[in-house]
Amino acid sequence: MEFSVVVPVVAALSFFFAGLALGRRSMRIQMKKSQDTTLNIELEKMVAERTAQLKQAMEDQEAFAYSISHDLRSPLRHIDGFLRLLINKMDTRDEVVKGYFEKIYMASNRMSAMIDDLLLFSRLGRKELDVKPVNLNVLVHELIEQFKIIHQYREIEWKVNLLPTIPCDANLIKTVFENLIANAIKYTSKKPIAVIEIGARDLPDNLAEVFIKDNGVGFNSLYANRLFRVFQRLHAGEDFSGTGIGLANVKQIITRHNGKVRAEGTINKGAAFYLTLHK
Amino acid sequence: MTKIPRILYAEDSLNDVELTLAAFSECNLANEIDVVHDGEEVLDYLFFRGRFADREKSAPAFLLLDIKMPKLDGVEVLKIIRESGEYKSLPVVMLTASKMESDILKSYSLGVNGFVIKPIDFTDFVKAIKSIGFFWAIVNTSPMSL
Numbered sequence: 001m002e003f004s005v006v007v008p009v010v011a012a013l014s015f016f017f018a019g020l021a022l023g024r025r026s027m028r029i030q031m032k033k034s035q036d037t038t039l040n041i042e043l044e045k046m047v048a049e050r051t052a053q054l055k056q057a058m059e060d061q062e063a064f065a066y067s068i069s070h071d072l073r074s075p076l077r078h079i080d081g082f083l084r085l086l087i088n089k090m091d092t093r094d095e096v097v098k099g100y101f102e103k104i105y106m107a108s109n110r111m112s113a114m115i116d117d118l119l120l121f122s123r124l125g126r127k128e129l130d131v132k133p134v135n136l137n138v139l140v141h142e143l144i145e146q147f148k149i150i151h152q153y154r155e156i157e158w159k160v161n162l163l164p165t166i167p168c169d170a171n172l173i174k175t176v177f178e179n180l181i182a183n184a185i186k187y188t189s190k191k192p193i194a195v196i197e198i199g200a201r202d203l204p205d206n207l208a209e210v211f212i213k214d215n216g217v218g219f220n221s222l223y224a225n226r227l228f229r230v231f232q233r234l235h236a237g238e239d240f241s242g243t244g245i246g247l248a249n250v251k252q253i254i255t256r257h258n259g260k261v262r263a264e265g266t267i268n269k270g271a272a273f274y275l276t277l278h279k
Numbered sequence: 280m281t282k283i284p285r286i287l288y289a290e291d292s293l294n295d296v297e298l299t300l301a302a303f304s305e306c307n308l309a310n311e312i313d314v315v316h317d318g319e320e321v322l323d324y325l326f327f328r329g330r331f332a333d334r335e336k337s338a339p340a341f342l343l344l345d346i347k348m349p350k351l352d353g354v355e356v357l358k359i360i361r362e363s364g365e366y367k368s369l370p371v372v373m374l375t376a377s378k379m380e381s382d383i384l385k386s387y388s389l390g391v392n393g394f395v396i397k398p399i400d401f402t403d404f405v406k407a408i409k410s411i412g413f414f415w416a417i418v419n420t421s422p423m424s425l
Contacts, residue, residue: 070376070377070378070379073376073377073399074292074294074295074376076399077295077298077376077397077398077399077401077404078292078294078295078298080399080400080401081294081298081301081401081404082294082298083401084401084402085298085301085401112399112400
């Protein structure tokens with residue numbers, strides 16, 4: 001089953017709107033030259049039709065993901081329920097039998113977590129953006145303070161440079177940084193001292209690039225693009241927990257802000273994530 | 280001695296019926312539970328029609344109603360019940376798998392008495408069913424007994 005349908009649609013839609021703006025400009029020039037308004041009207045009509053089609057396709061995909069998420073819950077509830085009833089009836093002193101029960105139980109829990117993640121992913125794609133200027137310094141420092149409390153027994157060296165103020169949806173961008181920082185903490189857990197660096201630089205065309213680097217297990221850059229797909233993971237679940245939705249959420253949110261995200265990694269040296277956003 | 284009223288439970292999934300009855304059995308309720316499997320059967324039961332034509336003339340203590348059912352769904356059933364004379368005050372609790380906001384709002388505007396989303400974790404599911412049974416069959420006084 002193909003679940004990663006929402007991101008391509010969202011990406012396609014933003015690409016489409018960008019093209020629409022360019023198309024309008026070139027049409028105006030054409031109009032002055034030839035006064036040919038018939039073509040213009042035809043084009044506008046086509047654009048309106050395509051926009052409606054895309055919007056409908058997007059709504060269908062959302063409804064699909066939502067319905068799948070809900071309909072998958074019932075059989076899962078039944079597995080969990082009958083498993084518990086079975087355990088009550090059985091002699092579970094046998095360690096092998098106990099191990100099997102444990103595995104079924106863990107698998108059903110994992111699927112439950114994935115369904116919840118899928119629902120969240122689908123909701124993120126639908127949520128209206130509430131764009132306001134957001135000071136990333138404040139946002140990131142607040143997050144780090146929260147993470148410090150959760151991971152008080154870890155040795156983490158934080159290097160946070162000055163970050164820009166960006167027009168964006170504060171809650172969604174918070175989700176982005178939450179995911180990226182949580183990943184940096186998770187994938188440095190096997191290092192005696194974790195070093196996490198967050199910074200930014202200006203790019204031409206009024207863009208800003210924000211990065212998060214760590215010295216964790218890293219990954220092979222060959223697979224960098226796979227990281228952002230739904231439920232795609234580059235590490236075994238036994239080594240690092242998680243379903244593999246976090247970076248898909250990051251990509252979806254950044255794409256909805258007309259931004260870009262990319263990843264670089266070196267095995268056992270660390271990973272770096274770069275966000276390009278409009279200032 | 281007054282007769283202990285029965286509980287009417289509408290659910291199309293046999294797995295759900297079995298799990299819910301297993302959970303109810305932990306409540307040690309004195310009430311018997313009658314199970315029906317679609318919206319039409321709920322109405323047949325309540326209005327003594329079809330295979331329930333000869334049913335004993337009594338009203339259930341409460342109706343536990345699934346939403347997604349064949350023929351008539353739970354919300355449609357609730358609407359008919361509320362528009363009827365004899366069951367407009369029957370306590371009805373929705374028990375459903377999905378957290379559809381529109382279902383919650385519609386049910387409450389039609390005068391549902393409770394709306395419970397089936398938890399995935401069986402321990403939580405048993406807790407939810409037990410509290411429904413305990414409250415609506417024991418703690419609560421039903422207008423149907425008057």
